[in-house]
Amino acid sequence: MPQQLTLHCIACDHSLPATLIYRCPDCDGILEVVRPKPEGRDWRRADFVSDAVTLGEGSTPLRELRPDLLHADFRGSLFIKDETRNPSGSFKDRLVAAAMSRALEFGATGVVSASSGNAGAAAACYAANAGIPAIVVCPEATPAGKLAQIVAYGAQLERVPGHYGNSFQHAMKLCAETGYANLTTTYLNPYGVDALRLVGQELYRQRGGMIPDWIVVPTSSGPLVKGVFQGFMDTAGRTPRLAAAQAEGCAPIVRAFAADQTEVHSWDNPKTIASGISDPLLAYAEEGSLTLSLIRQSQGAACAVTDAAILEAMADLARKAGLFCEPTGATSLAASRNLFMKGEIGPNDTIVCMVTGHGFKDFAAWR
Numbered sequence: 001m002p003q004q005l006t007l008h009c010i011a012c013d014h015s016l017p018a019t020l021i022y023r024c025p026d027c028d029g030i031l032e033v034v035r036p037k038p039e040g041r042d043w044r045r046a047d048f049v050s051d052a053v054t055l056g057e058g059s060t061p062l063r064e065l066r067p068d069l070l071h072a073d074f075r076g077s078l079f080i081k082d083e084t085r086n087p088s089g090s091f092k093d094r095l096v097a098a099a100m101s102r103a104l105e106f107g108a109t110g111v112v113s114a115s116s117g118n119a120g121a122a123a124a125c126y127a128a129n130a131g132i133p134a135i136v137v138c139p140e141a142t143p144a145g146k147l148a149q150i151v152a153y154g155a156q157l158e159r160v161p162g163h164y165g166n167s168f169q170h171a172m173k174l175c176a177e178t179g180y181a182n183l184t185t186t187y188l189n190p191y192g193v194d195a196l197r198l199v200g201q202e203l204y205r206q207r208g209g210m211i212p213d214w215i216v217v218p219t220s221s222g223p224l225v226k227g228v229f230q231g232f233m234d235t236a237g238r239t240p241r242l243a244a245a246q247a248e249g250c251a252p253i254v255r256a257f258a259a260d261q262t263e264v265h266s267w268d269n270p271k272t273i274a275s276g277i278s279d280p281l282l283a284y285a286e287e288g289s290l291t292l293s294l295i296r297q298s299q300g301a302a303c304a305v306t307d308a309a310i311l312e313a314m315a316d317l318a319r320k321a322g323l324f325c326e327p328t329g330a331t332s333l334a335a336s337r338n339l340f341m342k343g344e345i346g347p348n349d350t351i352v353c354m355v356t357g358h359g360f361k362d363f364a365a366w367r
């Protein structure tokens, strides 16, 4: 490891050698990792994460819930993919573990992460174990539980006024100054995004080669959508319908989807209780456009839900399924309910809701 990796620019088709680089040098486009498929076997975590870095992330449970948790009239199958089980409590551990593995291999002496909280906690956690410094940049409004977790792991925390876009820019500056690797988990770090294909592969294998009708994903810029898409393409050769779940107070992808546009534009004044998806896509709206194109390719949908609906879904997951998650994690169930009411999700469909982050991270939302 790694196998012969190369990077590919999604915008201009340029190929370049794998190094610590985050955007195409020719056109500033999004880079993705190209890797030869293993012969006669699935991807393994070790294809993405080195032994020295892994903390046992991934391979999370896929659990079936009672269908009436979706709606009293729903007769199909409802599953949750429980990403709260990752080492620092969110699916971001998968990205960070892979990005950290490559960063160390390329000689990085520290890491920086711009984060709404969960990715920063993951970066702090994995840097602590790897014995390297981490600087985590968060918006001032980040939930206290996530900030406490970042500090507990020993990272240097920098809080930046305003929304996530400001933190993103500040992290870029810090990386330029320090030479540290940028572990920000938008589409910025191609190695992190690449590891998310394991999510799609797990979903396909965990039910013995089942392709559900829908997979509903809490979405900011959308690397998890790409991971699920790629994982199914790798293993099944086709994807389920993918739905991006966003909050009404920050729904740039949903807005473009509803208006039949191909280009996503940044969102003014994001305002939602779901901190993990409160990203206006200010400096990188094209990442939203990439996610939107994958959703359309899958014949999927994009759906915005109110904070009230998110809180109701969050409480139902805790009280009726024993799953304690943060608001962002519950947007998938809230959006599924919405899609069912609108007739998009059929009464006998099989649905998987991605639940992305643990309830311990945002106690304030529970009050």
Ligand SMILES: [Zn+2]
Pocket: 009, 010, 011, 012, 013, 014, 024, 025, 026, 027, 028, 029
């Ligand atoms: Zn390019």
